[in-house]
Amino acid sequence: MRLILAPMEGLADHFLRRLITAQGGFDWVVSEFVRVVDRPLPDSVFHRVCPELLNQGTTVSGTPVRVQLLGNHLDAMAANAQKAIELGSHGVDLNFGCPSKTVNRSQGGAILLREPETLFRVVRSVRQALPAEVVVSAKMRLGYDDASLMIENAQAIESAGATELTVHARTKAQGYAPPAHWDQLADLAEHIRLPLIANGDIWTPDDYRRCTSIVGTEDVMLGRGAIRNPDLAFRIRQSSTADTTSWHQLAPLIGEFWQEVRLSMPERYCAGRLKQWLNHLRQVHPEAEQLWQRVRGEADIQRLDNDLRSAAKLAA
Template structure:
């Protein structure tokens, strides 16, 4: 079983990738998307979203990080895919699943699921541009407004030469509302011979088992579930019990340290407040914490609140 950390725009940045891969259980991370319009982007754009490229394209704990591209023009995506690989990304991932209205209005992300031929041309052109030993992968939803093209889209991506396909088991219109339709991944599986990775509505180890059984997939991608339970990947592997709240508080303290010292002030306490929004699904204490820190603007004040809830014991893998 491989477990991948999902790209989540504005949430799973390099600091969060570092944090969650230190906790452990992940085999690969995919970056937030690099938006490609009609230009070849400079290296600094890739380094900004994927600073791991400066260090062999792995997180500090050694988990590979793959650059994801989002766009609609096959040739421009191909040229930028070449840049990503030249900078050290272990292959490239193509985003055909982003549900954001602003992205879809500019013909990026999930809206392309209405254009099977465009999907084919993008993947084919990128595959031809990227060295054969570097994987080209893609992430889709089951469709835009409905699932009528789910199988056709998966076949097109397969025939275009993709090495792997992640399927978020909902349409764009369904958004993030439960349930996820894992059985549709099993239908897709009947029409493609490339590795499939199941994604969507995996919040605990029981969900993971149900998803694997219904989708026929062994490999999983975790997104919101990993933010709600930081050691979700390790619980799925049977390596740990669910992390205690005091251990989560330790993580939040460590993340505050990143915000104060690790990125020259670019990241602020509002990121911890954002994280509380995910944590409260698993930990009722997160809602209490949010109310306690809601009006605080200084990271050291937030840390002081967290220290009262912390176990002060190591929570990272290894």
């Protein structure tokens, strides 16, 4: 069983990667994407997206982090993959799933799922630029408008030499609308030999059991489920029957997150960052909903401090 924390640009930043991986259970983490246009990027870009590179490429709790690259320029992708590895990334992941209009307009992310030949060339260029023992993984969706090229795309990635493939079980057109189509991953698994990592809508240990039995793999990538329940991977490994992280466990983590954010971000961004996470947490934790109601209109740092302190006291 391999459990991976998903790349989530603007959400699973290094604060949450640190906090979530500290709960245990994850084998590795994929960073938010580094956008590659047509040239090698300076070290500072890699360090901004993935500060863990300054810590031997691991989170504080020791979980390896793999830098994700997004782009289609063959030489630039190869050069930046080399740079990521030099800086300490544990392998390189290639993004073929991003649905953003801006990214797709410049021929990056999910739009490439219309062109299996381009996928092949990008993966091969990165593969050839790196020593054989370095992992080159890819992440895609079922397709762009539909899943008609799903198998061709995955086979292009495989024949270009990728080590493993994560598939978010939706097309770009399906966005994030439930359900995730795990059955299509089962179909795909019959047509490829490279290890398949299933992704999409695994919110609970029970979802893990259902997804893996349908797809026929034990390896999954967890995204929003781990944002809402940071110990999801740990509970999956324990075969837990609990669907959520207890509030007793979660409240101190929110306090810890707030302290980290306050220490590292300009004051004007702190409240927004906290509210973004609370907005996810309140989907499944009634206590987070109450906290959210208290802090949603609040921008004053001292008052937010007080609100969080009293929430932590109530949970203790």
